Amino acid sequence: MARSMTSPALLLGYRLYVGAFFVFLAAPLFAAGIFAFNDSLFPALPWQGFTLDWFFNDTEPKLGMFHDRRLLSGLYYSFVIALLVSLLSVFVGTTNAFLFVRREFPFKNALYIVMIVPLVIPGVILGISILVFASNIANAVWDAWEVEISLLRPGIVLVVLGQFSFIATITSLVITARLRKFDTSLEEAALNLGASRARVLFTITLPFLRPAMIAAGIVAFLVSFENFNTTLFLVGSESPLTITMYDRMAKIGSTPVLNAVSFFLMVGSGLLALLSVVAQRPGQPD
Amino acid sequence: MSRDARRLSLILLFAPFALWILLLIALPHLGILALSMREKVAPRVYEFGFGNYAEFITEPIYWNTLLRTGSMSLLVTFLALIIGFPIAYYIAKIAGKRARGALFLMCLIPLWVSDLIRAFGWILLLRESGVISRSLQWMGLTQSGIEFLYNDAAVIVGLVYTVILFMIVPLVSTLDGMGDDMIEAGYNLGGNSLTVLRRIIVPYAMPGIVAGCIVVFMMTAGSYLTPILLGGKNSSWFTEQIYNQFISRFNWEGGAAFGVLLLLFTSGVVWIGLRLSGQSLANTVARS
Amino acid sequence: MTDQTTAAFDLDCEGVTKNFGTFRAVDGVSFSIPTGTFFSILGPSGCGKTTLMRMIAGFEEPSAGDIRIKGKSVLSVPPNKRNVKMVFQHLALFPMMDVHDNIAYGLRCAGVPKAEIGARVADVLERVALPDLARRQIHQLSGGQKQRIAIARCMALNPDVLLLDEPLGALDLKLREAMKIELKLLQHQFDTTFVYITHDQSEALVMSDYVAVMNAGRFEQIGRPEELYHAPATAFVAGFVGDSNRWSGTARGTEGETVHIETETGLALGGSPRGTAPIAAGTAVEVFVRPEFITVTRATEPAPEAANHHDGTIDSVLFNGANSRVLVRPPAGGLIEADVTLTGGTSDLRAGDAVRLSWDAAQTMVFAA
Amino acid sequence: MTDQTTAAFDLDCEGVTKNFGTFRAVDGVSFSIPTGTFFSILGPSGCGKTTLMRMIAGFEEPSAGDIRIKGKSVLSVPPNKRNVKMVFQHLALFPMMDVHDNIAYGLRCAGVPKAEIGARVADVLERVALPDLARRQIHQLSGGQKQRIAIARCMALNPDVLLLDEPLGALDLKLREAMKIELKLLQHQFDTTFVYITHDQSEALVMSDYVAVMNAGRFEQIGRPEELYHAPATAFVAGFVGDSNRWSGTARGTEGETVHIETETGLALGGSPRGTAPIAAGTAVEVFVRPEFITVTRATEPAPEAANHHDGTIDSVLFNGANSRVLVRPPAGGLIEADVTLTGGTSDLRAGDAVRLSWDAAQTMVFAA
């Protein structure tokens, strides 16, 4: 192992550094989480005592998150959006994987780069470009026929499309990587054993891809859930949670209920992340 | 499969990709490109021209902000690399097999919450009445509270925090692929730790380093919430300018021009970076 | 086993050719395999073995020629409808299924009733002597077990022909040795035609009833292992099958059965002409002598009667138990390998010893180059 | 080559032990390697070979014992200061450098002046017979070329000892055969002490001056290849080195040099006691007979004089050119392997033939179990 080369003192120093790094990683989350339990109207020291009011209390001024309908509906929209985004992204990620791993077509390498590009375009620009594009179409249609295509106006559909526009790259990369590892002789073996092409797809190839599809779906879900920059420009009246929280922070004032939501999200995402790890390794050493 | 079936299935596989890239990436970007070349001459009267770009060039505020955003993003990228590399190396090469997975997962923890909550957390820690300042007071290290928030350092800390895992992940995966025997061979042939790091580990990890730097740089330059929420009165970020153009000034044309400029600028920086490191997008970002 | 019309040959190929663009990977290959034979195709890497097998299985379409299974052309039969099963080089067991499901897969595809599947899986597992592994995951199997499951998965479908593409390639040395013998026993046991691809001559020789030696897309020779070894039809076969000392040279004249050769290194040899091309004085030739036919005696001791005698000193002794060998350097230069028996006693040959090498003209195979 | 004080032994280990937690991977290993020797460490997977080698190279610290290079203890010398170079199992060539830079790396580390480096790289490339590859990228090399570059990279530094950890493991069969001989020639050529790790007995036997057989962290025997093969000190060595027929059984009594055995399968054998443990009537024993010492004669023909005779029928004939073998089934059951020469003529043995197997008591190695 590569560690054998370092002296014990150096190794200890190294470990301390790594430890400090993880403290750094945890600190803001810890701060955001812990104040959810502070019995105060402001998320700040001094510590006023422990309370669960910011989760469960049902009256102002300490309205708990589970009674705050705006936060709850934000949570709901976030969930719906994230679900749609992950389904769509996993689907397109899968077709892209087959396209780029299995098929030959002109400009394949260049198009593969094109597929990666959305990941590095600033989210703000994705948001505005899609907003402008959709508005232009909708306005043109309106000007021509006085027909309003509300799907092209800021709202859930645009948010989903906007997030999808770069999350699809993530899922494509994850699923493509897995498909590259797929030994095509498995498919030939199945054909050889008498299976039809469709059967091969559903009994061999897709099951092989499943862990990657699940993991990609979860990543897509998390990234969608926390996205702000792109969503900001595309959101209509159905605001997902990040937007709701931002509005709350910037336009109303933060109370520990925001910490409560943060805490709730940390726990939720933590569980989801754990799930994705489990999904990745059901005893398949490949 | 017959020829026709193959062609049909190719088309079916190609369609989602083409629709995605065309409708959500290419046309919208062409759209803002077109929009950016529209000058407003009077309410509801526009004509073609490069006025929005001229405005950018003649107005130091704008290009200063862009340069500031660019240079701070480079700084953040550099810091993320310097801080993240030892961590990635520890995870990939030093931690035991079990600890490795756990540490890797712990690196992903910041991803569990949104930018907003991360920034919120930093605000709670850094502000004058925040946890750090209060703790220092409590320990008697300082009399009055100290403001750690609302300055460039806070922005950099917050940004490094947000992006560092995107540096660590590709680094871990390339370093993972490097056998321990490579490092041992480096020592065995007489190299000291510095030589091994400089001549073997870093060159080997180059694709990962470049991939990490590209993603981190782009994310930083494109970030919005962190610089706004943690930044001080002097800190403007270029995305904020874009937002202002669009939202506060209803100046879509100007905002579009800024968007195009940001994209060109960051792509240019990435291109130069790839050139200098002799890597390509395909063997860096595409692999991680 | 099945109620198909019996044909003399399980598999017939006739002028099978495959072009990839301008490159001809398989070039007019014809052969017929009698029912129940262990048939090997032996050839160097890239000679077209896999391509030929993939055409038989239906994964590639021949550019020319015909392939018949049990006498019927299968050119228009899609791969999933051919009763030719295949064991892949890396076995291609389905990692997401356990052993039972791997074997049941083909049965399910064939629409075998659920109730029967269990019994047939158990039966075939019994026959490969792994009756208890039905519920194991693939990654829990050892290399040899995987091997047998891959065969079982095919055999459950009672194929007319089983194709095996270098199935031992991925195994380690010791296991490969063991599996050689085992594969032969399994073929006996199933009594099905096996077509076995390999580039390892020892595998081909040990297991096969017949071996086809393939080179650059063509079959050079088809025959029993002993024929190939002792009576190679071409220089390629002589060189590829078994170890040989090999020289290039020129024929100097013929005397009865014996042809006199001078090698490029300057050795004068008497050999027996082989192959179809005639050899006269002046013909450029390739000469092969197997190390086990060369007798090594100390220079001080009497050497046996033989057509060829060469003196030299031992350059190295390669002790390898029963298969030990010496490298002898004759004054003319180059090295000659000869098999010796080393007992570890004081009488053993050592590097530096002066020796005389002797061998018969009959063991000196001469081919026109 | 270097101006170090000459010592009788390039490498000495004394009671070297390595514990991983409670597990003892290497257990009191002692040996001395004379200058310029090809020394192999042969043992099954997991026996501690790599661990021992890593301690010599300095990548692990021994839990006990001493390691001396050219007579000086190196325990406190860091790995990059030991003049022991290592060829790794997967070679560990630096993929981001070309051949020249791989070789120059060590020279640069050693502070060799720039001007000299070019010459030394060219020189060592010459010596491994690859003078033209200096500017090739690593991935453009063939397996054998990589091998030689990995050795060249080490040899450029004039090491006292070169360690090689199963360097042929990743190569394919034919190449491995060729490299065996080549490695031995390279060692001659550089005249440096090679310590070679392998689990392949044929590699160890063919190349080495001395072989140490390792098992479960300990050295079972150190000796010349012939000694190990013909006079194994333990049952483990007898079983691990070379092919053997192997039986478990019980000693029934001793008569002069000969001990009488009954195997578990019911064969009565006369053998010669080996190893250090005394064998008396009733001792449980392991018996080994090498296939090449068993003579096969047809039941109808006279068999040679020998202490052991067993009749049986041939179960299978494994034709493998010079190394052909028959599996004979005696009435008592089990299979006995014997080497035979098959010429492809009509007189060759065939499956089903009745034969008699004969071998001497001296070739029947008996160890107390």
Added chain:
Amino acid sequence: GSAETLRLLTWGSYAPDALIEKFEEMYPDIEVEVTYSNNEEMIAKLRATGGAGFDLAQPSHDRIYAPQIEYEIYKPLDLTKINTGAMSKVHLDAVLENTTIDGEVYAVPHQWGTSGLMANTSLAPDVSGWGDLCDSQYAGKTSMRLRRTILLGTAFAMGEDPFAAYADLDAYQDLLDRVADELIECKANIKAYWQGGDDLSAMMLSGEIVASETWDSTAYKLYNENPDIVFIPPETGALTWIDTFVIPAKGQADDAAYKWINFVLDPENIKIMSASTGAIAAVPGGTELLPEDKRAAVSAAFSDEDIENLKFFANIPPGVEDMEGKTLEKIKAATGG
């Protein structure tokens, strides 16, 4: 089910849950969905949608005319459906005057309030004018929101009338440049620019700052927490805004929108509303409908003189928004300290 949705685009706290629940109880077919926003974002959103996506919005009275001219994002109101009689005449007239285009009325008033100063009187006793935020004795302990309000306030503090300057945009640009210089110089004095109500409250309550530019409503809330913190109408006059109701051009629930407008005019509902917003309803006696504590805060803040001196935000002519925006950017980007 078949419930109609009223998509309300409004200021934070302008749609308290209690009121929404009450409304939904009253009109079970209507579901209210609220998006919090501010003037700029409201207009930006409606511009992006061409006036679609929302059914009712609440920009301030000065933000209706120009956007409507330029983007046509509002639809004319049917005043007959609105209980205008319940509104206070000053505010209604002011709004109608500002938002009537080609004879069509686009907005009616809802709540009004002022922008001015806030100070912790125990720590900063002498704050009286906009310029005091730049007083070096409060160095590092003041704040402002970097929006047009502070531009206007500073202009007044410099003795100019920015609203008058709207008539001549060149002159206005000149004024803006001078304001910018002033504010850039002031930067060193400022701790941070606040964004919404929250950060301001936190900084003020914790004592991190002692004085700031503010919305009066924010100050009233803090007065409740700490009576030392009071709203201070600047000596040049507090800037008065009226937040209105407008119906976006492609609103799809006009009836529900009118219902909401009338609903919040009900005195009982005004009480709930004002308790939440801290602003004063644009109805006769609106101040009376403020909750006790807020009313106290208002009377602590305003003398009659101050009330006299109120300055309504004037309609923003097209183009001004952009000039101001650029000035703000310039201030933000300047490295003042």
